[in-house]
Amino acid sequence: MRSSLALLACAVACLLVSLRVPAEADEQHAPSVNQLVDAALRKVWEAEGVKPAELSSDAEFLRRVYLDTTGAPPTRAEAKAFLEDTDPVKRERLIDALVGDPRFGRYLADYWTAAIRGRGAGQLNSSDLFAAWFAGRVNAGAGFHEIWREIVTAKGNLADAPAISVYFNESEPRDLRDVSGHLSKVLTGVQIQCAQCHKHPYENIEVADFNGMTSFFVGATARVNNDVRPARVTLTESDENVRRIKEAIRKRDSLPKEQQALVDVYAQFIRPRTLDGRAPASPDPGRWRGELAQWLVGEGNRQTPRYIVNRIFALAFGRGLHEPVDDYNSYTSPSHPELLEELTDWFVAQGWSVRRLYAGLLKSRAWQLSSVAADRKAQPRHFASYPVRHLGxxxxxxxxxxxxxAGDLAQTVHAAKRKVFADARKAAAEHAKQKQEGRLPEGERRYSYDLESLAKYEKWIESMPDDWLLRRTAAARYARLASDDEMAESESFTSSIDQALAVMNGEFTNRISLVSEKSLLGRIFKEYRSPEDRIRELYRSVLVREPQAAELQRALDFVDSAGATQRNFEDLMFALLMTTEFATNH
Structure with missing residues (x-):
């Protein structure tokens, strides 16, 4: 079962719970997402006597909406255009524009890649390929049921189908049981991994259930051929594994005891069953993943869309309607069950469009509330103010x-990636030359080069804008600072300017901390003359808002204390960078 393959089995059905299919929505009369959210939360506030926060200011909204849709703050031009706009519906217009922007697809790709694939490492890693693929699917308008199906049924060469990377570590295929538990968690929110060796401790999931789900992938074989450069990573489908297992079962009694035990293990993975007991209609193992995918996102299975809706709600509001977002079980329940079901109905009726769902969530008054709470009685489940949360x-x-x-520095990072491909092509040419001349070293004779796949890998990387590639490269290193004792990435982080600068080169540090030609302070010193104007622009650049009167006066007193020197402004900038306001979304 060399197919250490990722048999996604996943789980969803662990909570196949309600099987009702939402009726087709009448778009002209059905409530919008923002109406559903605001009505449900208003009802709770009134029933429990909770006073919601005031509406956020335009400056608060502006920074928040850019971070929550593009993953980056607004540019100076974008901020100026919005703050000077007097259109009463400018917030709705901006939300629609940002959610329709390709940057939103990349933002979602960052979020889901971290959860599904991990951030990866190295000059060329399959995590970047997966992110590029995922962003492309979102920006092409694919529904999430299509994306989930493509992940489950992915096959071929990694260079053509980056979705297969979820079934591999960077250097080898993942054990099919590990993948089964992981993908159940990240695609459906149902954790079945505890049933690998024994009955689930608190759910009605037996070892046979786990094995039945894993068996759906027995027809797939994952391979990494390191004799090819770059390594050839493939996922193929056939009935070969099933035939071998059945043949071994027939010969079991004539085998040594150690091999009999191995046969007994493999024999558990040729009887696919979903968690609600459904067997595949086809006897062909090569079709089983497709049937699993159809069950996973089919009309009768509400858990998968419910889970996606809840995670997207958590992405917008800082916490889900169900917590934890990736652990649905019989001991946890949603804080607002009716709202979660209504949003799930809406989501399915709209073709599983996360883009439309997210836009609706951001248009709600609840999402646009200030982060300054107005009522001490309010708890996180009330969503009575926007949650202050660390940036990812x-x-x-x-x-x-x-x-x-750092546009030019981003180009430098992309150039380093290009050099990896250029060096590989040079190595391939030299290898071919030495082979033709009969002087190829013995240790190199077993290797070959796949220039076609190399070109395809390069095309995926070239599809990533410079700033996005820089962000992902640095973030992968930064995230490892927050890894746990087992070196697993954490999904939550505490941001630190010192940690961020630790993963960047000295040029970044200089541009942030010094008054130089290419630095922010250098630009401010060039464009503004008075200390007050310089302070105001520093606040606008770092915190995306004007300083309050008291803040302005304190800053003026500080920079004037030694004659408004460059060093004082450098210290002031670092003081702003060290604030919670800078390191959080609020």
Whole structure:
């Protein structure tokens, strides 16, 4: 079962719970997402006597909406255009524009790649390929049921189908049981991994259930051929594994005891069953993943769309209607069950469009509330104010990059990636030359080069804008600073300017901290003459708002204390960078 393959089995059905199919919505009369959210939360506030926060200011909204849709702060021009706009519906217009922007697809790709694939490492890693593929599917308008199906049924060469990367570590196929538990968690929110060796401790999931789900992928074989450069990573389908297992079962009694035990293990993975007991209609193992995918996103299975809706709600509001977002079980329940079901109905009726769902969430008054709570009685489940939350790694790096005006540095990172491909082509040419001349070293004779796949890998990387590639490269290193004891990435981070700068080169640090030609402070000193104007622009650039009167006076007193020197402004800038306001979305 060399197919250490990722048999996604996943789980969803662990909570196949309600099987009702939402009726087709009448778009002219059905409530919008923002109406559903605001009505449900208003009802709770009134019933429990909770006073919601005031509406956010335009400056608060502006920074928040850019970070929550593009993963980066607004540019100076974008901020100026919005703040000077007097159109009463300018917020709705901006939300529609940003959610329709390709940057939104890349923002979602960062979020889901971290959860599904991990951020990866190295000059060329399959995590970047997966992110580029995922962003492309979102920006092409694919519904999430299509994307989930493509992940489950992915096959071929990694260079053509980056979705297969979820079934591999960077250097080898993942154990099919590990993948089964992982993908159940990240695609459906149902954790079945505890049933690998024994009955689930608190759910009605037996080892046979786990094995039945994993068996759907027995027809797939994952391979990494390291004798090819770059390594050839493939996922293929056939009935070969099933035939071998059945043949081994027939010969079992004549085998040594150690091999009999191995046969007994493999024999558990040729009887696919969903968690609600459904067997595939086809006897062909090569079709089983397709049937699993159809069950996973089919009309009768509400858990998958419910899970996606809840995670997208959590992405917008800082926490889900169900917590934890990736652990649905019989001991947890939603804080607002009716709202979660209504949003799930809406989502399915709209073709599983996360873009439309997210736009609706951001248009709600609840999402646009100030982060300054108005009522001490309010708890997180009330969503009575916008939650102050640490920026994610990609967001935090993006904010730093924006301050450093690092477009040319982003090009440098992309150039380093290009050099990897150029060096590989040179090595291939030299290898071919030495082989033709009969002087290829013995240790190199077993290797070959796949220039076609190399070109395809390069095309995926070239599809990524410079700033996005820089963000992902630095964020992968930054995220590892928050890894746990087992070196697993964390999905939550505490942002630190020192940590962020630790993963960047000295040029970044200089551009942020010094008054130089290419630095933010250098630009401010060039464009503004008075200390007050310089302070105001510093606040606008770092915090995306004007300083309050008291803040302005304190800053003036500080920079004037030694004659408004450059060093004082450098210290003031670092003081702003060290604030919670800078390191959080609020």
């Amino acid at each position: 790694p990609e967001q935090f790096i993006a904010v730093i990059v924006a301050l450093a005006d």
